[in-house]
Amino acid sequence: MHDVIVVGAGSSGCAIAARASEDPNRTVLLLEAGPDYSDLSTLPFDLTNGHNNSYTAHDWKFAHNPTRQREVRFPRGRVTGGSSAVNTAIALRGMPEDFEEWAELSLPEWGWRGVLPAYRRLERDLDFGERDYHGDAGPITIRRYPPSEMSLQHLSFLEAARSLGYPDCPDANDPDGWGAGPQPMNKLGQLRVSCAVGYLAPARVRKNLTIRPETTVLRVLAESGRCTGVEVRNRDGSVEELRAKLVVLSAGAIMTPAILMRSGLGPKEQLERHSIPVVRHMPGVGQNLSDHPALSVTMKPKDPSIIDHDMPIIQTILRYTAEGSDKRNDLQIEMLSFSGKRDQPQFAIAGVLEYQHGRGELVLASADPDAAPVIHQQFCEDETDLKRLVGCYRDVLRFARTKPISDMVENIDFPRGGNPTDDEIAGLVRRFAGSGYHPCGTAKMGVASDDMAVVDQHGRCHGLDGLAVADASIMPFVPRANTNLTAIMIGEKVGEWLRTRPAIYGL
Ligand SMILES: Cc1cc2nc3c(=O)[nH]c(=O)nc-3n(C[C@H](O)[C@H](O)[C@H](O)COP(=O)(O)OP(=O)(O)OC[C@H]3O[C@@H](n4cnc5c(N)ncnc54)[C@H](O)[C@@H]3O)c2cc1C
Numbered sequence: 479m480h481d482v483i484v485v486g487a488g489s490s491g492c493a494i495a496a497r498a499s500e501d502p503n504r505t506v507l508l509l510e511a512g513p514d515y516s517d518l519s520t521l522p523f524d525l526t527n528g529h530n531n532s533y534t535a536h537d538w539k540f541a542h543n544p545t546r547q548r549e550v551r552f553p554r555g556r557v558t559g560g561s562s563a564v565n566t567a568i569a570l571r572g573m574p575e576d577f578e579e580w581a582e583l584s585l586p587e588w589g590w591r592g593v594l595p596a597y598r599r600l601e602r603d604l605d606f607g608e609r610d611y612h613g614d615a616g617p618i619t620i621r622r623y624p625p626s627e628m629s630l631q632h633l634s635f636l637e638a639a640r641s642l643g644y645p646d647c648p649d650a651n652d653p654d655g656w657g658a659g660p661q662p663m664n665k666l667g668q669l670r671v672s673c674a675v676g677y678l679a680p681a682r683v684r685k686n687l688t689i690r691p692e693t694t695v696l697r698v699l700a701e702s703g704r705c706t707g708v709e710v711r712n713r714d715g716s717v718e719e720l721r722a723k724l725v726v727l728s729a730g731a732i733m734t735p736a737i738l739m740r741s742g743l744g745p746k747e748q749l750e751r752h753s754i755p756v757v758r759h760m761p762g763v764g765q766n767l768s769d770h771p772a773l774s775v776t777m778k779p780k781d782p783s784i785i786d787h788d789m790p791i792i793q794t795i796l797r798y799t800a801e802g803s804d805k806r807n808d809l810q811i812e813m814l815s816f817s818g819k820r821d822q823p824q825f826a827i828a829g830v831l832e833y834q835h836g837r838g839e840l841v842l843a844s845a846d847p848d849a850a851p852v853i854h855q856q857f858c859e860d861e862t863d864l865k866r867l868v869g870c871y872r873d874v875l876r877f878a879r880t881k882p883i884s885d886m887v888e889n890i891d892f893p894r895g896g897n898p899t900d901d902e903i904a905g906l907v908r909r910f911a912g913s914g915y916h917p918c919g920t921a922k923m924g925v926a927s928d929d930m931a932v933v934d935q936h937g938r939c940h941g942l943d944g945l946a947v948a949d950a951s952i953m954p955f956v957p958r959a960n961t962n963l964t965a966i967m968i969g970e971k972v973g974e975w976l977r978t979r980p981a982i983y984g985l
Pocket residue numbers: 485486487488489490491509510511512531532533553554555556557558559560561562564565566567568569570693694695696728729730731733734737914915916917949950951959960961962963965
């Protein structure tokens with residue numbers, strides 16, 4: 479019997495396992511469906527290469543419907559480090575107001591003052607570590623590209639931003655900041671500092687921490703209103719039950735709700751449809767799916783030699799607020815050094831909606847643990863979302879037409895003609911908006927009186943002792959930033975509670 483089983487060695491799970499096992503008297507078992515590279519010198523190139531995402535080699539092979547008309551691939555990391563091991567390594571924090579909104583949902587632990595210490599603890603900011611809102615001794619190293627390391631595309635982006643009147647923002651993680659500047663990134667040179675690198679590497683020597691890769695959790699086990707452990711499928715195909723005093727689900731915003739539902743914890747009608755015995759009717763599981771809809775302008779350069787797929791794809795960012803919006807920094811614009819296929823030189827600028835009002839949902843396709851869930855995002859069906867992303871896309875087109883970017887462009891490949899009306903942009907957004915790959919909210923935190931809440935503010939499952947959830951799925955809604963740092967911050971908070979206040983979890 480273990481004290482704690484953590485399901486999923488992703489952004490949150492690695493932080494939880496590492497923090498909880500800092501108490502040598504607490505045994506922690508970390509289960510991961512994907513492989514583990516315990517010796518960092520054996521990490522495959524797609525995992526070390528922080529210059530671009532790894533899309534297929536360590537992936538769950540999910541698909542989603544970003545809009546009603548389309549089904550496209552939806553990458554999620556399947557390896558120790560989880561999605562932090564395959565992502566773009568953008569290290570951006572949510573806005574203080576995001577967390578004040580979480581706190582207003584009667585979740586006082588999650589106000590800005592509650593989350594800032596965890597954001598500080600997780601990072602080693604090489605540029606601004608001495609500032610009181612930053613950390614300089616955490617496991618995740620963060621730095622920004624200086625102009626001397628930036629490609630022509632990114633230098634041009636910053637110059638265009640200046641001439642369009644946006645202020646310089648040297649630190650996009652300054653809680654009061656906005657404007658254009660270098661993107662904070664959890665990279666050292668080309669190395670992506672994933673949570674496997676930052677958290678697991680130094681913790682794996684501990685005798686009280688066991689990491690078990692290639693072990694897929696099929697469901698959590700419940701007896702008399704209490705979670706008693708998990709059922710797993712091992713590498714050799716054998717099925718086994720593992721017991722623990724506490725199970726923490728950190729399988730991410732797609733697999734956590736799927737595991738809950740297959741365990742009988744979910745919307746009753748859905749469970750009955752798949753003949754899954756209902757342990758507890760939880761209508762919120764799989765609902766409230768939140769993400770960052772985005773759409774790019776793609777351009778063919780006059781000089782194809784500026785496109786190099788081996789260079790960093792991201793180096794800069796513009797954080798700003800939509801016209802008339804009361805949500806600060808609810809939009810992002812990002813230059814992508816390259817896009818599309820290697821043999822067709824192209825670069826792009828993406829407009830991203832950071833504060834989403836609309837919601838999608840995730841439902842089970844079947845009770846089979848190997849069947850991918852069905853993911854409907856329903857992007858920009860909400861009129862406020864649509865209006866702000868249309869405005870953002872108009873701003874992206876303005877960038878494409880501003881020197882020195884315009885001097886680099888032979889022609890705009892998408893949208894065709896390069897000069898759409900707002901109605902035409904709305905049509906493009908409704909049809910082609912894609913995901914920032916930031917799903918969250920599918921097992922949201924909330925008070926017990928909220929029918930749609932799945933866990934309380936400590937991540938404890940409503941109505942089932944011995945089970946907690948801690949990953950992107952518990953976010954009540956997507957923060958105004960790429961979600962990796964916030965998922966790690968959640969792991970930091972829950973891991974720290976496990977270490978310092980274990981009684982919260984019955985330990
Ligand atoms: C391609 C891509 C690019 C991205 N780029 C960025 C970026 O640049 N910056 C940023 O901030 N965010 C980015 N994100 C999003 C960010 O990485 C995620 O929000 C974050 O990693 C989510 O953390 P998590 O702990 O919730 O889930 P994950 O990190 O996905 O971890 C879940 C873990 O659980 C494991 N698991 C799942 N099911 C089971 C099971 N049944 N049994 C055992 N193990 C299981 C998975 O294999 C995985 O390791 C990106 C994501 C992707 C996919």
